[in-house]
Amino acid sequence: MSAPPSTSLPLSRASVLTAQKVVTPLVHRTPVFTSQTLSELLPGKNTLYFKAENLQKGGAFKFRGASFSLSQLTQDELARGVCTHSSGNHAGALALAARDRGAKCYVVMPNNSSRPKIEAVQAYGAEITFCEPTASARASTLASVQARTGATFVPPYDAVNTILGQGTALIELLEQVPEPLAAVIAPVGGGGLLAGTALAADGTQVRVFGAEPAGADDCAQGLREGKRRVEVRANTIADGLRTPVGLLNFPIIQQKVEKVIVVSENEIIEAMRLMWERLKIIVEPSGAVAFAAVRSKDFQALGINGPVGVVISGGNIDLSKPLPWTDTTQ
Amino acid sequence: MSAPPSTSLPLSRASVLTAQKVVTPLVHRTPVFTSQTLSELLPGKNTLYFKAENLQKGGAFKFRGASFSLSQLTQDELARGVCTHSSGNHAGALALAARDRGAKCYVVMPNNSSRPKIEAVQAYGAEITFCEPTASARASTLASVQARTGATFVPPYDAVNTILGQGTALIELLEQVPEPLAAVIAPVGGGGLLAGTALAADGTQVRVFGAEPAGADDCAQGLREGKRRVEVRANTIADGLRTPVGLLNFPIIQQKVEKVIVVSENEIIEAMRLMWERLKIIVEPSGAVAFAAVRSKDFQALGINGPVGVVISGGNIDLSKPLPWTDTTQ
Numbered sequence: 165m166s167a168p169p170s171t172s173l174p175l176s177r178a179s180v181l182t183a184q185k186v187v188t189p190l191v192h193r194t195p196v197f198t199s200q201t202l203s204e205l206l207p208g209k210n211t212l213y214f215k216a217e218n219l220q221k222g223g224a225f226k227f228r229g230a231s232f233s234l235s236q237l238t239q240d241e242l243a244r245g246v247c248t249h250s251s252g253n254h255a256g257a258l259a260l261a262a263r264d265r266g267a268k269c270y271v272v273m274p275n276n277s278s279r280p281k282i283e284a285v286q287a288y289g290a291e292i293t294f295c296e297p298t299a300s301a302r303a304s305t306l307a308s309v310q311a312r313t314g315a316t317f318v319p320p321y322d323a324v325n326t327i328l329g330q331g332t333a334l335i336e337l338l339e340q341v342p343e344p345l346a347a348v349i350a351p352v353g354g355g356g357l358l359a360g361t362a363l364a365a366d367g368t369q370v371r372v373f374g375a376e377p378a379g380a381d382d383c384a385q386g387l388r389e390g391k392r393r394v395e396v397r398a399n400t401i402a403d404g405l406r407t408p409v410g411l412l413n414f415p416i417i418q419q420k421v422e423k424v425i426v427v428s429e430n431e432i433i434e435a436m437r438l439m440w441e442r443l444k445i446i447v448e449p450s451g452a453v454a455f456a457a458v459r460s461k462d463f464q465a466l467g468i469n470g471p472v473g474v475v476i477s478g479g480n481i482d483l484s485k486p487l488p489w490t491d492t493t494q
Numbered sequence: 495m496s497a498p499p500s501t502s503l504p505l506s507r508a509s510v511l512t513a514q515k516v517v518t519p520l521v522h523r524t525p526v527f528t529s530q531t532l533s534e535l536l537p538g539k540n541t542l543y544f545k546a547e548n549l550q551k552g553g554a555f556k557f558r559g560a561s562f563s564l565s566q567l568t569q570d571e572l573a574r575g576v577c578t579h580s581s582g583n584h585a586g587a588l589a590l591a592a593r594d595r596g597a598k599c600y601v602v603m604p605n606n607s608s609r610p611k612i613e614a615v616q617a618y619g620a621e622i623t624f625c626e627p628t629a630s631a632r633a634s635t636l637a638s639v640q641a642r643t644g645a646t647f648v649p650p651y652d653a654v655n656t657i658l659g660q661g662t663a664l665i666e667l668l669e670q671v672p673e674p675l676a677a678v679i680a681p682v683g684g685g686g687l688l689a690g691t692a693l694a695a696d697g698t699q700v701r702v703f704g705a706e707p708a709g710a711d712d713c714a715q716g717l718r719e720g721k722r723r724v725e726v727r728a729n730t731i732a733d734g735l736r737t738p739v740g741l742l743n744f745p746i747i748q749q750k751v752e753k754v755i756v757v758s759e760n761e762i763i764e765a766m767r768l769m770w771e772r773l774k775i776i777v778e779p780s781g782a783v784a785f786a787a788v789r790s791k792d793f794q795a796l797g798i799n800g801p802v803g804v805v806i807s808g809g810n811i812d813l814s815k816p817l818p819w820t821d822t823t824q
Binding site: 201 | 525527531548549553617767770771773774775776809813814815816817819820
């Protein structure tokens with residue numbers, strides 16, 4: 165059996181463009197929103213272009229990486245299916261992308277995952293194996309699923325194809341905006357989206373920034389210390405950003421991202437509420453982190469004079485619960 | 495002073511096309527959404543194309559009618575400003591459209607209007623005069639504002655230009671969908687949107703349907719009885735649809751709309767929740783009524799075999815309150 169061709173693609177803008185050609189017929193070309201009101205709230209009054217990946221299939225940018233990863237599998241591999249471990253958006257995205265390709269999908273989920281996320285993965289036809297909510301239980305359960313099925317592991321962020329796929333959101337955004345962007349900002353958890361965005365911007369005039377919750381700021385800390393932190397003690401409402409930044413992802417961010425801006429829980433919730441009220445779209449906490457960062461003094465101090473792209477990473481939120489700004493128990 | 499040219503436009507598809515040319519540079523070309531999941535929930539599995547006027551400027555289709563109405567005023571009239579009475583989306587839309595044109599806007603609002611709606615109108619720079627929440631107080635207060643300012647009254651639905659402006663949403667939708675629509679469905683309150691939609695579809699193959707809450711079904715009743723009901727005892731969560739259908743609007747609907755489908759409060763709330771969860775956009779109760787109707791047995795019994803356009807009328811909702819499906823006090 166030959167290795168999937170994917171492993172040979174270099175981590176470069178050219179590869180992101182290749183990925184873009186592949187995923188264009190598979191993914192939603194998500195809309196780009198502007199809001200005069202939101203732009204004018206900023207001291208610098210930069211025009212903001214919001215790339216609405218919350219409106220992507222599966223409700224998050226993750227569908228891009230999953231679709232591209234699947235596209236790079238051989239027929240043999242596809243026939244055996246794909247697997248992953250995830251309690252979040254990647255599981256749903258992979259399940260959906262696999263269904264679109266007629267491939268089987270096996271997902272290992274911690275047994276404390278939220279019901280809507282479990283139901284979404286089930287609705288997309290994936291087979292779930294539950295495990296204890298620890299990293300070692302995840303890994304060993306996934307290994308046994310792989311041994312049983314022969315399915316290919318599609319990692320949530322720490323993989324070349326995942327990173328390249330996520331980078332296609334910026335390529336699309338650059339095609340959609342009517343003027344050159346001065347900067348783009350994307351949230352960072354595992355770093356698939358931010359590393360992909362940085363690769364996609366490589367060699368352009370677009371400055372790239374990351375945004376991270378103070379309650380899970382391992383990437384910002386690692387950048388300050390010049391060394392990736394391998395663990396994070398996450399305490400943030402932004403549940404998509406609680407993972408430590410990946411091995412492949414960190415050096416790309418180190419080389420190509422100008423700064424990772426850290427925001428507080430209150431800033432995240434305020435940004436999220438403004439986006440719901442003004443853009444009229446459903447943004448999950450992680451999806452509001454980039455806009456929260458744009459509103460921060462740290463970002464405004466950069467003196468960026470021009471339009472800014474803001475990536476809204478996802479919109480998967482449990483709507484049966486109180487909204488965070490009305491939730492007094494939080 | 496010459497009469498505004500507006501009064502001479504006939505109520506026809508050609509006039510809606512004229513309005514479309516005028517408003518295109520003024521309004522958002524709102525996105526059109528599809529959802530495989532939502533389409534497959536239907537027995538007929540019709541592809542649904544959701545026209546997202548909740549993402550229109552001001553958060554509702556009303557901005558179209560307001561913009562077109564303003565465009566038809568003389569310079570003299572513009573200089574004196576515009577006025578209206580409204581507790582809802584029309585007030586915000588007119589205030590915003592007037593601000594865009596640099597014209598003054600005077601809004602008469604009942605003194606029990608909700609705070610977010612008052613704040614929106616104020617934020618768009620309109621001058622508010624409060625009155626008692628009765629039809630006669632509204633009319634007399636508006637008359638005194640007009641006497642004092644010379645402002646031109648822009649009615650919320652019962653006016654030629656308002657109707658023509660609202661009809662442009664369907665013209666846009668027809669340009670955006672990749673296949674011919676078999677039908678389109680829009681909610682009916684005062685009937686500006688539905689009458690405009692019916693005119694816009696005139697002479698095409700698109701069948702036109704209305705959707706109305708059972709708690710304010712004066713239009714459906716009037717159609718059955720062959721006579722417009724001039725009053726409605728509204729009791730519905732769909733606050734944008736509580737007004738009786740207008741004088742100009744009713745005969746257009748009578749002649750050109752195949753059926754107005756009536757839905758219950760539960761059906762509205764269920765449809766709204768599905769749209770929030772699946773389309774990831776914020777839809778107000780009125781904005782979910784057309785989709786609720788599409789899901790009903792009455793609509794499915796029509797046996798429509800083809801894609802259906804569903805107009806999402808607006809997304810203005812008080813997000814500080816519990817969502818209707820979690821609100822046990824409702």
